[in-house]
Amino acid sequence: MMNYSLLLVDDERGLLDVLELALRKDGFQNIHTATTGIEALNKIKTQTFDLIILDIMLPDIDGLEVCRQMRTQINTPIIFLTAKGTDMDKILGLTIGGDDYITKPFNSLEVIARVKANLRRQQFIANAPKMVEEKRFYLNNNVQVFEESGEIYVDETLIECPAKEFELLIFLCNHPNRIFSVRQLYQKVWGDFYLGDEKTVTIHISRLRKRIEADPKKPSILVNVRGLGYKLILKDKEQKN
Template structure:
């Protein structure tokens, strides 16, 4: 954590001081805070934070507008802090490039936990980008050819809608790793999880119907009770 830098954007100095204290206790050392959107945009020309914690209600401009400006400069994860908890506000925040949404009042340890989660996710994505990418997976009963965009089940070509295809490819790329419904939603849908696990469960169900010999007793995409789902490793892969 010592090399991680964080930018706090909030005009409540007491809140910034409190978060700075808690974050430092958790091992974060490089923390800077500003009180306006204009200062936040300006400081990014000289400071490259790993996470930005951004208040929505700023004295000079709306935090959502600040987020739009920041997104033109960096893809650094942005966590919104706000007293506005309406679903429409949350959807707007995610839609313009926010990565998480924390409503006031909050437990500062929740901010720490969500900050760590965003950093872990960012690290995973960077590591995945550096790894050689397989383009074909052979599971015996079914095969996936990423380059051709083909799912071949028991020798037959099977149509696979875009989101199910993305989910299938993600699981193929990460065999034997368990992912919770929240992780799958955030990593495949590339959106912050809003608590509705049915979206992931339904897509898993539909995908199993396409590529499992017995969808009711899955052989490949298995459920690990209380933890999530994993794809059992393929027989072979080709680069």
């Protein structure tokens, strides 16, 4: 627990002393305090905290507003501490960005238990495997290709596509604006030695054009470079909105 940095915000110095003493006895050593909202907001600009205990009734800015401003800068867990105990106060506090709520008078052991629970939750989130955003290709303004899920959307409509056609499209998406001969495409996508039959590749290109081109007879995505082969036109391989 000694590695965690805590910020306690309350205008009652005696209450801060009680909380700080209880937390230190439980192993928390890196503890900071503030008696006003302005002081608390200034502290988060220069220091990093793992958890904040925030009183709602402060002399300058109420704790709810302090929380709102903090949430524009940090995601640190915030436990509200207040003498108010109505359901609406609790709901409002949690809605504007609080993570937990303790009402006065309180038992120091309860506060410590809440602190530990929120720190464990935060640690779990930090250590959880991050979801990797699926690779997406924007072929133009209305065609999107999702590599991992094997999906093609045209004007937000899912388009069916056989596996080998999709493999060919993904290969070209991953190598945009580069010309490949029929021989190269056959070997890269089908993985077989090229025997001189162009029909397999050209038929798959033709089918893909019918799925993704606005006018398959005048393709603007899968284009033919006469005498050299095919290439997929893509300004940015992975564009984002």
